[in-house]
Amino acid sequence: MFSHSDQALQMQTGQPYANGTGWGGRLLDALGGNQDTLAAVSVSTPALLLQGSSVSGNVIAPGTNLSLSGMSIWPQSAALARRQAVNQMLGLNGGSLIRQVANQSMSDGLALADALASNANLPALSTTFPGTSIGNQLKEVMRLIRIRSQAGPGRQVFFCTLGGFDTHSGQDWQHWSLLSQLSQALAAFYNASQEIGLAQNITTFTDSEFGRTLQSNGSGSDHAWGNHQMVLGGAVIGGIIGQMPEFSLNGPDDANGRGVWIPKIGTAQVGATLGRWFGASDDELALAFPNLALFSQSDLGFMDVPA
Numbered sequence: 001m002f003s004h005s006d007q008a009l010q011m012q013t014g015q016p017y018a019n020g021t022g023w024g025g026r027l028l029d030a031l032g033g034n035q036d037t038l039a040a041v042s043v044s045t046p047a048l049l050l051q052g053s054s055v056s057g058n059v060i061a062p063g064t065n066l067s068l069s070g071m072s073i074w075p076q077s078a079a080l081a082r083r084q085a086v087n088q089m090l091g092l093n094g095g096s097l098i099r100q101v102a103n104q105s106m107s108d109g110l111a112l113a114d115a116l117a118s119n120a121n122l123p124a125l126s127t128t129f130p131g132t133s134i135g136n137q138l139k140e141v142m143r144l145i146r147i148r149s150q151a152g153p154g155r156q157v158f159f160c161t162l163g164g165f166d167t168h169s170g171q172d173w174q175h176w177s178l179l180s181q182l183s184q185a186l187a188a189f190y191n192a193s194q195e196i197g198l199a200q201n202i203t204t205f206t207d208s209e210f211g212r213t214l215q216s217n218g219s220g221s222d223h224a225w226g227n228h229q230m231v232l233g234g235a236v237i238g239g240i241i242g243q244m245p246e247f248s249l250n251g252p253d254d255a256n257g258r259g260v261w262i263p264k265i266g267t268a269q270v271g272a273t274l275g276r277w278f279g280a281s282d283d284e285l286a287l288a289f290p291n292l293a294l295f296s297q298s299d300l301g302f303m304d305v306p307a
Contacts, residue, residue, distance in 0.1 A: 002223040004166070007209035012049040014271050014289050023271045023288050024157040025052030030284035031155055037112045038148040042159035043137045049159055057159070058112055062140035066113040086110070115147065122146050127192040134162045135185040138204075142192045145202065155278060167212060171220040182206075186232055199234030203274060203303070206230045207267070214259020215249060225255055226263035229270070235277060235304045241265070242300075268292050269300055277303035 001007070010016055014023030021029075025040060029052035033039035040050035040057040050057025060066065068086070073079050090107050093099040122143065129139040137160040148154055162182060167174050186204060193199040211227030226245065245253035245261040255262050268289040275285050276299055285292060292298050 001225060002210065004209055004223075009048065011207050011209055011267055012047065014268050015291050018048075020048075020051065021053060022047065022049035022051050023268075023275075024049045024159075025055045025057065026288040027052075027275050027278060027280055027284070028055040028155065028157060029053050030287055031279055033155055036148075036154055036156075037108065037115050038144055038156060039154070040157050041141075041144055043140045043144075044159060044161040047159040050157055056108070058108070060112070060116075060140065060144065062136040065116045066109060067117060068110065068113060125192055125195055127188055127195050129188045129192075130181070130184045132181045132185060134160060134181055135188065137161075138185050138189040142189060142196075145193075145198065146196060149196075149198065165208065165212075167220045168217065168222065169220040171212070171216075174220075186230075190232055193234070201234075203231065203233035203235060203277065205232070205270070205274065207270075211261060214247060214254075214261075222258070224258075224260040226253075226261035231274075231302060237302050237304055239302075241302045265300065266295055269295050269298060272298045273300045273303055277305050 009018050012022045012024075013019070014026075028034070028039050028050075034052070034054035037058065040052070040055050042050060042057055042059045043062055044059075046059055047057055071079055071083055071086075073082070090103040093103055125142070129135045129142075141158045141160065144158070145156065148156055162178065164174060164178050189204060190199065193202045206229045208227060208229070211224040212221035213224045215221075242265045245251075245264075247259070248254070249259055250257045253261050268291055272285045272289050272292050275288055280288065285298065
């Protein structure tokens with residue numbers, strides 16, 4: 001507890017220990033997402049959440065097409081010859097495991113660049129995204145959803161980040177500013193999902209390593225435990241899920257006398273509820289969340305699951 005790295009690790013793995021995979025990647029493993037270059041994408045930083053046994057998360061910075069330099073020269077036959085030469089080089093590994101992995105990574109990158117380039121001229125949306133970091137990330141996610149949707153049905157998991165919530169100081173302004181950025185970006189993203197007619201097929205949710213103390217440290221707050229999260233989308237059944245804590249120091253929900261709320265819902269429960277909407281069976285959810293059986297309730301009921 002109270003360790004950013006450890007709690008973030010548990011949030012992305014969906015279990016209290018790390019085995020090199022995240023629950024988003026394991027869901028995609030179970031549902032056959034390993035052949036889709038746009039199945040698991042972070043628009044921020046490499047994310048363990050997206051890593052499965054066969055699915056590997058890609059990283060795409062907002063606005064990029066990942067084009068390889070020199071591959072679009074004229075005439076087209078010359079560009080094709082260069083690409084063929086690159087493909088031949090990627091087949092040469094000399095039995096080296098390191099070169100095999102490096103070649104596979106570059107091959108995946110080229111396939112991803114091809115997917116982005118072939119759908120680069122999407123019609124503009126009327127929805128305007130804010131020019132903040134989280135706004136640009138969600139704008140990129142919407143672009144990737146639109147690109148992928150042209151290929152037919154498929155499942156995607158995306159990862160965005162918004163830092164700065166470690167409010168040891170300046171919480172009164174900083175927390176307001178961050179939530180304003182998040183609110184505006186989420187509103188634009190949801191409006192865009194309605195504009196393209198996919199609101200029922202897109203669910204956005206927040207997650208973080210821990211909350212903040214109710215008691216001030218004098219200028220801000222300190223590391224705590226339980227936290228509130230948001231889920232947004234056309235298939236979300238609205239309302240407050242779970243039981244609100246009693247907001248009192250040394251109360252029944254306070255872990256240490258400083259307003260450190262004891263959580264009543266686990267990451268695995270939230271993930272499993274989303275996973276069932278995603279199309280996972282009970283057996284597939286058990287693979288994605290190995291400790292799910294420890295909870296009395298695996299479906300929290302906040303998603304309208306298709307029949």
